[in-house]
Amino acid sequence: MSARAGDPQDVLELKNEIRKLIDETQESDGDGDLELFRNIEEDWSSCARLSSGIYIILYRFSSMFWRALLHLPPLLGLVSAASDAAGSTYTDSTAVNFFIAISLFVVSFAVTAGALVLGAALVRNSAAPPTSARDMKGKTVIVTGANSGIGYETALDIARRGARVVMACRNTETAAKAREEIAEKTKNSNVVVKKLDLSSLKSVREFAADINKNESRLDVLVHNAGMANTFEKKVTEDGLEITMATNMYGPFLLTHLLIDLLKKSKPSRIVIVASDLYKLANLDLENPNPINSLPAYLYYVSKRGNILWARELSRRLEGSGVTANFLHPGMIDSGIWRNVPFPLNLPLKVIVKVFFKTPEKGAQTTVHLAVSDELDDVNGKYFMDCREHSLTSSVQDVGREKRFWEICETMVKLTPSDPRI
Numbered sequence: 189m190s191a192r193a194g195d196p197q198d199v200l201e202l203k204n205e206i207r208k209l210i211d212e213t214q215e216s217d218g219d220g221d222l223e224l225f226r227n228i229e230e231d232w233s234s235c236a237r238l239s240s241g242i243y244i245i246l247y248r249f250s251s252m253f254w255r256a257l258l259h260l261p262p263l264l265g266l267v268s269a270a271s272d273a274a275g276s277t278y279t280d281s282t283a284v285n286f287f288i289a290i291s292l293f294v295v296s297f298a299v300t301a302g303a304l305v306l307g308a309a310l311v312r313n314s315a316a317p318p319t320s321a322r323d324m325k326g327k328t329v330i331v332t333g334a335n336s337g338i339g340y341e342t343a344l345d346i347a348r349r350g351a352r353v354v355m356a357c358r359n360t361e362t363a364a365k366a367r368e369e370i371a372e373k374t375k376n377s378n379v380v381v382k383k384l385d386l387s388s389l390k391s392v393r394e395f396a397a398d399i400n401k402n403e404s405r406l407d408v409l410v411h412n413a414g415m416a417n418t419f420e421k422k423v424t425e426d427g428l429e430i431t432m433a434t435n436m437y438g439p440f441l442l443t444h445l446l447i448d449l450l451k452k453s454k455p456s457r458i459v460i461v462a463s464d465l466y467k468l469a470n471l472d473l474e475n476p477n478p479i480n481s482l483p484a485y486l487y488y489v490s491k492r493g494n495i496l497w498a499r500e501l502s503r504r505l506e507g508s509g510v511t512a513n514f515l516h517p518g519m520i521d522s523g524i525w526r527n528v529p530f531p532l533n534l535p536l537k538v539i540v541k542v543f544f545k546t547p548e549k550g551a552q553t554t555v556h557l558a559v560s561d562e563l564d565d566v567n568g569k570y571f572m573d574c575r576e577h578s579l580t581s582s583v584q585d586v587g588r589e590k591r592f593w594e595i596c597e598t599m600v601k602l603t604p605s606d607p608r609i
């Protein structure tokens with residue numbers, strides 16, 4: 189058995205292995221198991237504290253050197269004066285000045301580079317504390333966009349916990365491959381792929397009809413799928429702007445069509461993968477179908493929409509046995525950046541590869557919201573790094589949330605026979 193200290197996924201694997209061993213030897217009383225998990229958690233946080241400590245020291249050193257460089261002219265003046273007083277020639281004092289300046293610059297540069305590299309490594313490898321060890325046997329979980337990125341890692345983690353996982357994907361070929369990998373890695377064959385294109389209202393209805401007909405329960409609905417275009421404007425078959433249709437209106441309709449099954453399976457959960465980049469946009473309620481706006485900007489708009497929607501959803505679900513929470517997964521090295529065109533994609537690739545976290549780490553908060561027992565009664569909250577996080581005041585406006593909800597109902601063409609929330 190081996191585990192890299194500080195890696196929540198490995199911690200989970202290690203824990204699963206330990207649990208299996210204990211089960212096999214019939215020696216577990218549950219408490220010992222929990223104790224072991226706590227120890228692992230403590231190891232993780234001391235490791236995180238240590239690495240952040242090293243980073244802060246390097247950062248302080250680096251800023252100290254650069255500040256010294258700023259004060260170099262008066263310093264060099266002193267050195268010249270001192271060497272003049274000692275009777276050295278002009279050439280000597282210039283050489284000394286030059287040597288000091290170059291040395292200080294090289295040291296500043298080296299320390300800053302070290303701080304940057306270490307910072308990047310820390311950001312990329314940092315993740316939230318290990319999520320709950322809750323077993324999900326007997327539960328059914330839908331993960332949209334589960335064939336790649338954060339969704340794949342979410343499905344993998346939840347399958348490892350024994351749940352039936354429905355991978356709701358638009359590309360059934362790549363999804364089938366991902367499904368094989370997940371089943372192989374987790375030894376859970378109760379993982380299925382179902383076709384879902386969130387940008388098409390028809391596809392959303394077909395998917396929901398299939399689920400309502402064939403699944404006896406739904407414990408967690410994870411709205412993970414999302415897309416971002418940069419400049420390419422596109423309108424769907426329903427006349428909707430594609431980013432808003434995929435990231436906002438499709439999930440809104442899907443939630444309505446599955447709400448009865450979620451209520452029947454209570455306690456159940458809805459998890460919405462939003463983004464902290466909601467701060468970069470405004471949601472114009474007078475223009476809910478912004479077909480002429482810059483698509484790159486619409487990604488942020490759709491994520492802001494996710495937050496208004498999630499807050500209103502959680503209020504409407506209060507007391508129903510279904511909770512709705514939402515999250516920012518962190519900045520993640522995933523396929524979401526794939527539509528950034530040349531040459532903008534070149535510097536972006538470097539930033540993504542150096543500074544962004546892996547999809548595995550990006551899935552931690554989603555998994556936390558989907559499974560953690562401590563969140564059984566938590567509703568309408570925003571999370572980051574597995575912890576509750578505040579929202580800016582500008583995005584919290586109950587009146588606008590209610591109005592946006594009504595707009596969404598119109599955009600997705602809810603019929604009188606559709607369930608209402």
Ligand SMILES: NC(=O)c1ccc[n+]([C@@H]2O[C@H](COP(=O)([O-])OP(=O)(O)OC[C@H]3O[C@@H](n4cnc5c(N)ncnc54)[C@H](OP(=O)(O)O)[C@@H]3O)[C@@H](O)[C@H]2O)c1
Binds near residue numbers: 516
């Ligand atoms: N990466 C980040 O830094 C970051 C930050 C904040 C929030 N997020 C959010 O995290 C979520 C997951 O994204 P990711 O980073 O893992 O990106 P990703 O690797 O591109 O995964 C996105 C998933 O959504 C699927 N998808 C796209 N359009 C769809 C549609 N019309 N119908 C059904 N599925 C569709 C994709 O399927 P295909 O493979 O067929 O395209 C893919 O499986 C998104 O909601 C994103 O907005 C990501």
